[in-house]
Amino acid sequence: MADWDSALRICIAGIAGVFVVMALLQIFTHLNGAAVRFIESRGRQGQETPEKSGPEE
Amino acid sequence: MWEAMQDLLYSGGVVRLAPGQLIMWAIAFALIYLAIRKRYEPLLLLPIGFGILAVNLPVTALMEPGQGLIWYFYHYGIASGIIPPLIFLGLGAMTDFGPVIANPKTLLLGAGAQVGLYLTFFAALFAGFDLSEAAAIAIIGGADGPTTIYVGSMLAPHLLGATAVVAYTYMALVPIIQPPIMRLLTTRDERRIVMRNLRPVGTLERILFPLVTAVVVMLVVPAAAPLISMFMLGNLFKESGVVERLTKASENEIMNTTTIFLGIAVGATMTHETFLQPRVLFIFFIGLFAFAVSTATGILLAKLMNLFLKEKINPLIGAAGVSAVPMSARVVHRVGSEANKRTYLLMFAMGPNVAGVIGTVVAAAVFLSILK
Numbered sequence: 001m002a003d004w005d006s007a008l009r010i011c012i013a014g015i016a017g018v019f020v021v022m023a024l025l026q027i028f029t030h031l032n033g034a035a036v037r038f039i040e041s042r043g044r045q046g047q048e049t050p051e052k053s054g055p056e057e
Numbered sequence: 058m059w060e061a062m063q064d065l066l067y068s069g070g071v072v073r074l075a076p077g078q079l080i081m082w083a084i085a086f087a088l089i090y091l092a093i094r095k096r097y098e099p100l101l102l103l104p105i106g107f108g109i110l111a112v113n114l115p116v117t118a119l120m121e122p123g124q125g126l127i128w129y130f131y132h133y134g135i136a137s138g139i140i141p142p143l144i145f146l147g148l149g150a151m152t153d154f155g156p157v158i159a160n161p162k163t164l165l166l167g168a169g170a171q172v173g174l175y176l177t178f179f180a181a182l183f184a185g186f187d188l189s190e191a192a193a194i195a196i197i198g199g200a201d202g203p204t205t206i207y208v209g210s211m212l213a214p215h216l217l218g219a220t221a222v223v224a225y226t227y228m229a230l231v232p233i234i235q236p237p238i239m240r241l242l243t244t245r246d247e248r249r250i251v252m253r254n255l256r257p258v259g260t261l262e263r264i265l266f267p268l269v270t271a272v273v274v275m276l277v278v279p280a281a282a283p284l285i286s287m288f289m290l291g292n293l294f295k296e297s298g299v300v301e302r303l304t305k306a307s308e309n310e311i312m313n314t315t316t317i318f319l320g321i322a323v324g325a326t327m328t329h330e331t332f333l334q335p336r337v338l339f340i341f342f343i344g345l346f347a348f349a350v351s352t353a354t355g356i357l358l359a360k361l362m363n364l365f366l367k368e369k370i371n372p373l374i375g376a377a378g379v380s381a382v383p384m385s386a387r388v389v390h391r392v393g394s395e396a397n398k399r400t401y402l403l404m405f406a407m408g409p410n411v412a413g414v415i416g417t418v419v420a421a422a423v424f425l426s427i428l429k
Contacts, residue, residue, distance in 0.1 A: 002182040002183075002187070002188070002191075003188060004182075006188055006427075007178065007179065007182055007188060007191070009427070010175075010178070010188070010192070010423070010424065010427050010428070011175045011178060011179070013423050013427065014171070014174075014175055014178075014420050014423040014424065015171070015172060015175055017277065017278055017419055017420070017422075017423045018168045018171045018416050018419045018420050018423070019165070019168050020277060021168075021273065021274055021277050021278060021415075021416075021419045022164045022165050022167060022168040022412065022415070022416060022419075023164075023165065024273050024277065025161070025164050025269070025270055025273055025274075025415070026161040026162060026164045026165060028269045028273060029157070029158055029161040029164065029266065029269070030161050032158075032262055032265045032266065032269060033158065033161075033258075033262055036259060036261045036262045036265070039261075040259065040261075
């Protein structure tokens with residue numbers, strides 16, 4: 001006879017675990033993407049600024 | 058002279074052949090045929106088929122504990138849990154997470170297909186298997202061979218051969234199993250949805266992804282550590298671009314060597330005494346159910362997500378959440394392009410496809426953490 005209480009517990013823990021992990025990964029992947037794009041755009045701005053400001057000075 | 062001949066005959070295996078062993082030969086030859094002729098997962102089905110043949114020859118003692126050659130492969134490679142993580146190292150080195158990074162919501166689709174895995178868990182319990190056996194069978198629905206073998210070796214070693222063969226056989230049959238379910242659960246209009254092109258993904262994002270994934274998964278589900286750590290290490294090798302030798306070793310030498318030992322050892326667990334039982338053969342039916350239900354839950358989650366998303370996704374890509382990389386992504390692409398020639402789904406389906414691998418590892422880890 002199967003232990004249905006344990007089975008249900010495993011099922012809930014499993015589905016919750018998978019969705020929590022994937023949701024966290026989704027959030028961190030979004031944050032990573034945003035952070036990297038921000039850093040890269042700042043880097044580009046940093047490279048462009050001296051060229052633009054050079055002749056004015 | 059005659060006595061010497063008799064001794065030779067009786068010391069050999071011919072007179073000890075059991076009918077069950079002949080049936081196992083037929084299964085072995087069938088797998089070898091499928092591998093060579095039909096190219097169904099040949100990297101695994103060929104050594105598995107040979108392993109079945111070798112272990113079902115009498116007197117060879119290849120799986121005799123402490124004596125047999127293949128027993129050593131099995132004991133130190135699979136029962137110890139070493140080979141599946143090494144396979145994951147190679148898989149990581151071959152995996153491109155770009156589609157997931159560019160479209161992170163596909164990570165949830167990788168989770169959706171795992172719901173089917175838990176429905177299969179209950180189906181196996183109803184069929185009379187105990188909790189550990191049901192978990193080892195349910196993981197077939199993840200369509201991930203190494204994870205199936207890892208869980209099987211830990212929770213139900215006596216079913217390992219059957220679960221592995223079922224997983225690899227149905228993975229090869231994904232192009233036949235999935236399309237009818239896809240068509241049944243989606244309308245033609247849904248299948249025609251054209252998705253916006255994925256943005257390009259930079260090197261830094263690609264390097265950060267395996268690091269963040271390893272930390273998140275191992276913090277939340279520590280039992281996933283052996284598989285996910287190796288998977289992400291392999292991917293880090295690839296994406297870092299500074300250890301080309303290690304990347305090549307992971308995806309070629311290590312992967313190929315371990316695949317040989319994995320295949321032959323898994324095949325060798327399938328002796329006629331352990332395999333030819335109605336409940337073991339029943340795993341083939343439950344395995345089919347597992348694949349079908351996981352495909353369905355992936356699609357249904359994609360449809361559910363569409364209720365909340367401004368920019369609709371093609372629900373077919375949910376079916377790729379069953380892992381089976383890259384076969385199920387190709388199937389999604391094919392079914393999508395049948396409905397609309399402008400629908401190019403391959404790269405979009407690769408997102409849930411690789412996310413499904415992570416999802417299956419997490420699901421397996423939950424089983425292991427509770428049942429082991």
